[in-house]
Amino acid sequence: MMGRWQILLHARNFLSQSLRSGSGVAFIVLTVTVGLGCASLVFFPIESELVTAKEFKENAAQGVGTFLAVATLQPGKFSTLSEQIESEELVELAMWGRYLVLDHPVLLSLTVMLLGLLLPVLLPLGSFACIAGDVQHHSIRYLLPRTTRTSLLLGRLLGALILSWTVITCLQGAVVMYLGIVLPLDGWGALITWGFQTLGALVALTVPYVALGVLCSTIFRSPMVALMGSVGFTLTVPLIAFSSREAWEPLGNLLYLLPWGYAHHLLSPDGTVVVKTALYCLGHGLIFTVIALLRLRRADL
Amino acid sequence: MAISDRPGGLTALAALNGFFAISCGFPGLQRILSSSRLHAHLQDPEATADRWSNRDLESLIAADVDPQQMELLGILGLVVALLLAVSVWGLLKRNHWAGKWGSTLAAVGMASISWLAVEVLPTDLVRGVGMNLVRQMFYPLFLLIMIHGIFRKDLRLR
Amino acid sequence: MIDSPSLLKIEQLSHRFGDKVAIDHVDWKLDQCGVVGLVGPNGAGKTTLFSLIAGFLRVQGGSIEVLGGAAPGSRSLVSRVAVMPQDAIFARDVSIVDQMLFLRALDGVTGTIARQEVVAALESVGLADQLDRGAAVLSHGMGKRLGVAQAILGSPELILLDEPTAGLDPANALQVRELIRSLGKDALVIVSSHNLLELQDLIDEVAVIVAGKMVASGPIDEVTGSARRFELRLGRVISPGELQQILDEELVRGVSQDGTQLTVDLDASADGGLDAALDQLLHRLLKLAAAPRRLREGASLEEAYLRLTGESEQAAAPLDDRTEDDRTEDDRTEDDRTEDEPDESDAPAAATTSDDR
Numbered sequence: 001m002m003g004r005w006q007i008l009l010h011a012r013n014f015l016s017q018s019l020r021s022g023s024g025v026a027f028i029v030l031t032v033t034v035g036l037g038c039a040s041l042v043f044f045p046i047e048s049e050l051v052t053a054k055e056f057k058e059n060a061a062q063g064v065g066t067f068l069a070v071a072t073l074q075p076g077k078f079s080t081l082s083e084q085i086e087s088e089e090l091v092e093l094a095m096w097g098r099y100l101v102l103d104h105p106v107l108l109s110l111t112v113m114l115l116g117l118l119l120p121v122l123l124p125l126g127s128f129a130c131i132a133g134d135v136q137h138h139s140i141r142y143l144l145p146r147t148t149r150t151s152l153l154l155g156r157l158l159g160a161l162i163l164s165w166t167v168i169t170c171l172q173g174a175v176v177m178y179l180g181i182v183l184p185l186d187g188w189g190a191l192i193t194w195g196f197q198t199l200g201a202l203v204a205l206t207v208p209y210v211a212l213g214v215l216c217s218t219i220f221r222s223p224m225v226a227l228m229g230s231v232g233f234t235l236t237v238p239l240i241a242f243s244s245r246e247a248w249e250p251l252g253n254l255l256y257l258l259p260w261g262y263a264h265h266l267l268s269p270d271g272t273v274v275v276k277t278a279l280y281c282l283g284h285g286l287i288f289t290v291i292a293l294l295r296l297r298r299a300d301l
Numbered sequence: 302m303a304i305s306d307r308p309g310g311l312t313a314l315a316a317l318n319g320f321f322a323i324s325c326g327f328p329g330l331q332r333i334l335s336s337s338r339l340h341a342h343l344q345d346p347e348a349t350a351d352r353w354s355n356r357d358l359e360s361l362i363a364a365d366v367d368p369q370q371m372e373l374l375g376i377l378g379l380v381v382a383l384l385l386a387v388s389v390w391g392l393l394k395r396n397h398w399a400g401k402w403g404s405t406l407a408a409v410g411m412a413s414i415s416w417l418a419v420e421v422l423p424t425d426l427v428r429g430v431g432m433n434l435v436r437q438m439f440y441p442l443f444l445l446i447m448i449h450g451i452f453r454k455d456l457r458l459r
Numbered sequence: 460m461i462d463s464p465s466l467l468k469i470e471q472l473s474h475r476f477g478d479k480v481a482i483d484h485v486d487w488k489l490d491q492c493g494v495v496g497l498v499g500p501n502g503a504g505k506t507t508l509f510s511l512i513a514g515f516l517r518v519q520g521g522s523i524e525v526l527g528g529a530a531p532g533s534r535s536l537v538s539r540v541a542v543m544p545q546d547a548i549f550a551r552d553v554s555i556v557d558q559m560l561f562l563r564a565l566d567g568v569t570g571t572i573a574r575q576e577v578v579a580a581l582e583s584v585g586l587a588d589q590l591d592r593g594a595a596v597l598s599h600g601m602g603k604r605l606g607v608a609q610a611i612l613g614s615p616e617l618i619l620l621d622e623p624t625a626g627l628d629p630a631n632a633l634q635v636r637e638l639i640r641s642l643g644k645d646a647l648v649i650v651s652s653h654n655l656l657e658l659q660d661l662i663d664e665v666a667v668i669v670a671g672k673m674v675a676s677g678p679i680d681e682v683t684g685s686a687r688r689f690e691l692r693l694g695r696v697i698s699p700g701e702l703q704q705i706l707d708e709e710l711v712r713g714v715s716q717d718g719t720q721l722t723v724d725l726d727a728s729a730d731g732g733l734d735a736a737l738d739q740l741l742h743r744l745l746k747l748a749a750a751p752r753r754l755r756e757g758a759s760l761e762e763a764y765l766r767l768t769g770e771s772e773q774a775a776a777p778l779d780d781r782t783e784d785d786r787t788e789d790d791r792t793e794d795d796r797t798e799d800e801p802d803e804s805d806a807p808a809a810a811t812t813s814d815d816r
Contacts, residue, residue, distance in 0.1 A: 002537075002567060009564055019451045020552040022309030029317060032439050138547035141515055142609060144532065145540045146565040174438035181419055300516045306593030308552035454554070454591070 006147050010155020014130060015163055027126045028167050034118060035171040116202065116263055119168070120209045124230035126167070127160035127213030129223040131296065136221055140301050149296050157214045157289060164206045172199045201266035204278035207285035208259050209234065215292040218299065234258060259284055307395060311452055314444065315392035318404065321440060322385035325411060329378020335361065336371035343368065364423035374417055381410035392456075401456040404448045408441040465490055465527055466617060466647040467512065473520035474507055474671075481507040483671035484521065489664070494643035496658040496679075497651045498760075499668035500768055505651045506545055508668065509619050512649075513542045526616055538566040541615035543606040545622050545651075549594035555581070555605055556590040559612065566613050580608040583638055585631050600626045607635055611642060618648045624657060636661055659760040667767045674767045683763040687733055691721045691751040693744070701747050708743055710736035721751075724762060 018024035131153065134140035143152060176195040180188050216230040217223070238260045245252030255261035265277040339361050361371070384407035391399025415437035448456065467489040474482040481504045489495060499505050510516040512523060514532020529535045549558055559577040563569070568576065581587050584604035589597070597605060607623050623639065624632040639661060642648050652658050658665070659679065666676035675682050696719055697705075705723070706714050712724040725736035744751060 005567070006565055009561065013561055016451065017550055017553060019447065020308040020310045021550070022311075022313035022552075025310050025313040025317070025447070028443065029313075029440075032443075036439070138544055139549060141513070141542060141544040141547045142549070142562065142606075143565070144515060145513060145536075145542050145615075146538050146562055148534055148537060149532070170439055170443065177438050298517060300510075306551075306596040308593065310552065 003148065003151050006151040007155040007158060010152055011159035011162060014156050014159030018163060023129060024163060030125065031122045031167045032171050032174070034122060036174060038118060039175050116205055119202065119205065120234045121231055123164055123206060123209040124213035124227055126163045127210045128217055128227035128230055130156040130160050130214055131217040132220055132223040132226040135301055136223060144301065150293060153218065153293055153296050157211065160210050160214060161206065164210050165203055168202045168206060169199060172202065201274070204281040205259060205263055205266060208281050208288060211285040211288035215288045218292045218296045308452065308455060311392050311395065311455060314447055315389045318385045318392065318407070319389045322382045322389065325378050325385060326382030329375045329382060332371055332375030332378060336368040336375060339366065339371060340368040360423045366422060370421045374414060374421060377410065377414050381407055381414060384410060395455055397456055397458040401448055404444055408444040412441040465524060468524040471521035472511065472518065472523060474511060474516065475519060480671050482511065485673045487666060487673055487676055489647055492643060492645060492647050493663040494639055494648045494650060494661055496662035496665040497649055497668065498655060498658065498665060498764055503668045504671040505668055506621055509621050509651060513540060513619055538613055539615060540617045541610040543610040543620045543623055548602065549605060551593060551595040553593065554591045555594055558594065559609060562609055563612055576612060580612050583611065584608045585634055600628060600631065603627060604631060604635065607638065611638065616646050618642060618646050620648065620650045622652055623650060624652065624654065655761040655764055665760065667764060669768045679760065683760055687725045687727045687756065688762055689723050689725060690755050691723065692753040693719045693721055693749045694752055695719065695749055697747060697749050704747065705743055708739050710739050
């Protein structure tokens with residue numbers, strides 16, 4: 001009971017300290033700015049459609065390009081879309097909105113995918129210092145007589161997760177509000193449903209990457225080294241996997257050291273696949289957390 | 302002895318407020334200029350047609366925008382920029398009125414301008430790109446939460 | 460003193476940092492509440508030993524049992540052991556009262572009670588007027604006092620204080636020493652310090668650690684042995700010949716002079732003990748018509764320390780030749796550390812620790 005109480009206390013303290021110190025503020029603003037910047041790349045052609053039907057064809061080229069990109073990623077699913085574009089049915093502006101949000105939310109899913117690609121790199125910013133910062137300044141020595149290392153780590157992990165989830169919720173909330181206000185949709189219901197679905201996907205995706213940040217924070221005593229380690233590992237894994245699988249196919253499986261290999265299934269239209277993928281993400285996060293716990297419990301602090 | 306015990310988060314917020322003061326001030330100025338051009342055009346379309354035939358003006362004319370409303374938006378933008386600038390000083394000095402209430406009014410102003418712009422201006426003028434989205438949708442709420450939550454004690458009346 | 464079996468039991472404790480042996484087969488047992496001093500040269504292993512007892516470092520060899528058999532850092536010790544680490548810093552961006560309240564909340568105490576306790580703890584170290592300040596504005600000395608305040612929050616049974624008075628001004632150092640004394644009534648307080656004169660007045664037991672080995676431990680009288688140092692201020696400066704007459708006294712081991720200040724080492728092992736030695740010294744001074752204006756017990760612990768740490772050869776012959784600078788080497792180190800702090804001055808504790816007699 002005391003352990004759970006302490007975990008919550010550590011989480012709250014981590015959140016408060018990271019926001020008060022400015023690192024949390026920087027993390028939130030940077031992540032939201034970059035996230036919305038990415039989102040706006042996808043919004044742009046849609047918004048352009050809404051300006052005037054006259055300019056539709058010019059701007060639609062960008063939209064088509066985007067669709068083609070998505071179609072390349074998930075081939076076979078967008079034949080109807082391509083047909084619709086070719087037949088110019090999308091000239092009807094309201095249909096754009098309906099199509100994007102209600103029928104085939106691929107463009108918006110692309111937004112989420114972009115965020116999903118960016119978030120792994122940004123998320124360590126919110127968790128890299130959660131243990132290493134205190135170890136570096138020895139302030140952890142004020143805490144250890146009053147708490148267990150397990151409570152400390154789980155509390156800090158929870159705090160980092162809450163911070164990241166808050167950022168993602170803000171991000172998604174801003175996207176949904178913006179779409180709701182600017183795009184002429186039939187109603188908010190479908191948009192909000194879409195918002196929750198994609199939010200759930202991102203929340204699940206957050207867990208392993210935040211846990212990785214915490215793991216690096218327990219391995220390295222310097223927060224900056226922990227940050228570099230975390231971001232470096234996140235970026236190096238797909239690079240090595242893609243470059244080495246040409247030489248030997250099984251090396252491509254290195255991608256599964258992180259959720260890179262399966263994260264896109266979080267956007268699958270099949271609910272079962274989404275749930276399974278979310279569980280994989282949680283499992284991945286659990287593995288990193290256990291390693292971090294073992295490391296912290298044996299560490300000289 | 303350290304110079305100040307101001308939390309780093311307040312310094313970060315002050316820097317962000319300064320940034321958003323600039324990003325609110327320039328569009329505000331631009332709107333005031335556009336409104337005067339629109340006003341001149343409405344008074345004498347023939348005289349100004351050649352000089353100001355750009356896309357924004359055309360869309361303003363097409364959307365039947367009231368130049369006075371546009372001017373009001375511009376002035377509001379400048380006022381919000383001023384409030385944000387004052388709040389920068391207030392946050393750095395941990396001043397209750399300039400820091401807490403300057404930021405609060407600025408946040409409400411930023412959100413109001415975004416909403417009014419959607420109501421008044423043609424869609425292509427209010428669409429968000431990158432930082433605009435942040436300014437319109439996210440930052441005002443974030444600022445309010447930080448000022449009235451996290452830094453509540455730091456900005457109390459002394 | 461309150462009896463309490465095996466508050467701390469260390470057996471064959473060893474610890475290495477790479478190739479360097481920091482703690483070398485240390486045995487130490489403390490069964491009673493009270494104030495215990497841990498002394499030794501720089502790099503002797505004092506902080507390492509503290510860190511091992513507190514559970515910051517994992518035990519590599521040997522064993523430590525804390526408060527009746529628990530391993531350091533174990534769940535059963537949570538909130539029962541308090542530590543004031545030497546080099547830890549508090550969060551810069553959070554007010555000190557909030558940080559203290561958080562620590563107390565970890566103990567399970569919140570609300571008004573916690574706030575009252577925190578305010579009382581901060582008052583006891585003279586920081587009550589800094590409640591809402593961030594730790595960033597605290598000077599070195601204030602940070603030390605805050606460290607002491609967090610260590611006394613709650614009712615810890617074992618308190619480890621690493622250099623608690625280093626960098627404090629005389630008034631605050633005195634306040635902290637009195638606090639430590641009162642804590643020692645109900646808890647085992649282990650204090651590490653280089654200020655031996657200060658420790659001598661404060662502690663019941665002492666342990667001396669040199670190069671990772673514990674060379675002596677026990678009640679302070681046992682460790683210091685029969686050698687007792689006294690400092691006298693005379694009414695006049697005495698001549699070298701008179702100084703030699705004092706040194707020729709049977710129970711006087713050594714003597715040094717600095718103006719009217721006389722430092723005398725007495726042998727209290729003879730029949731009659733310390734009283735006889737003092738009697739002999741005072742008689743000699745009265746015969747020389749140099750009656751002391753002030754007499755106080757000096758740093759006997761220092762002599763024992765120097766003897767035990769092997770530094771006595773450098774300093775004892777020379778007890779006669781030693782200068783004040785030599786004697787306050789550790790104090791000067793602390794001065795250097797805090798010289799850029801305008802509001803906190805370090806001062807040799809001698810001025811405030813020893814009672815005039």
